[in-house]
Amino acid sequence: MPVYFTREHEWISVDGDIATVGISNHAQEQLGDIVFAEVPETGRRLSKGQEAAVVESVKAASDVYAPVSGEVIEGNQAVADDPALVNSDPEGDGWFFKLKLDNPGELDGMMDEGAYRDWVQTL
């Protein structure tokens, strides 16, 4: 499955027209201990750039934006119940939501994993 990354430190794993979205390991490291996560409800329509989820660490509150447009088919209840999952497995079980892509063309030009990791090194 192709995985894309944004400059906002989100990752998007794409399987057909379903995208799974989370925050990168770099992002969780920067946030530190995560104590609260709010994920979007199933059926919610998100357009690219819209606030989709909330993640809060001991010291900071952040919004997670929808990196692509689509309809939410699942929010990850596991991270809402146990926000520390975002620290322990940010790019795996700590995903935030899945959505059905409106327009796969929105993925064009996004960084792949190698390009993202190289870019993070420059920050």
Next chain:
Amino acid sequence: MNRETHNGPTDQTQARGTPYSGDPQGGAGTEPQPLDKLPLDSWHRSRGGRMVPFAGYEMPVQYEGIIAEHLWTRENAGLFDVSHMGQLLVHGRAADIALESLMPGDFQAAKDMKPKYSLLLDDDGGIVDDLMATRRGDDFYVVVNGATKYGDIAVMEARLPEDVVIDHMREQALLALQGPRAAEVLETIIPGVSELSFMQGGPFHWRGQNLWISRSGYTGEDGFEISVPAIAAAGLADAITAHELARPIGLGARDSLRLEAGLPLYGHDLDLKTTPVMADLTFAINKRRRAEGGFPGALRILAELENGAPQKRVGFEVEGRQPVREGALILDAEGNEVGKITSGGFSPSLQRPIAMGYVASHLAEPGTALKLEQRGKLFEARVAAMPFVPHKYHRKGAA
């Protein structure tokens, strides 16, 4: 992802423009400030400290993680570098009487080597800074907040008589060792320190260096604050953290620990718009000073002592899991704004969000149900007695 708000260990200079680039407005609206380095700068970096701007310095916000460091301090001993704070020596003729013209403390009756909490006030009774002042013979050793130290010195120099002089002890670093095992750890390095009782200080020696150590701190735990020449600070920090019960702790946990202990943070919970009565710090004004006045803002403060202040600093227990932070509005049952949150976050010890803020005095009773509004969302909260986590100071006569 966008880092929307910051809280606690960060200050205004950090609120935007951190090296972390998830913030699309990163750097916007903030002029880059030249940052000073602490004497322990490279020590922090070699220990994995993540450095952030704070009070004009690069300071470690965390090492292994705020929650782990917080809980370690509550159970063992945590070493904090607070060298950004201002260490001042006030000396000269009748320094005690001179200090009473700036602050509401009873410095004439202050006993030798006993730190006293006091407040630098402006003429309206607003708080310029909060500080600890310790009589050492005829002189006073004063520790003020880092972000305010230059302003404090200017205020003091402008108001003190010419024959009372302030030495800013820039060559001194300041370390704090806090936690229930702090005495056990420090006693192995500096024999005799465990004989100090809470709010007592004294001179000590370590490897030929003069130290000033007091049994005090900002976590609600037993512990010590150690003034050490900057050139010896890394050696002392190494010696302390060589003990298996002591670990370095960052500013992040310092903030969550003091919040649980109900201790106010200047620039957040205290400022020029708050008075000692509003801030619930009237213990810092004793009977003689209440009777005699003679400190800045006395007219207003004595009236507030008599009749109460319109607002009061209180604690809040917040329902749910989401932290409510500085700036959130406090609403009454009808939705009227009745105050503002000045500090808030997730309590690692209690595993729940807690907060501190100012509320109209008639709503300050513990148990009062109020609502908090943050970014358009309402939270149920109750006024709570502080400290949220009981203090465990080492008082004489206690076990």
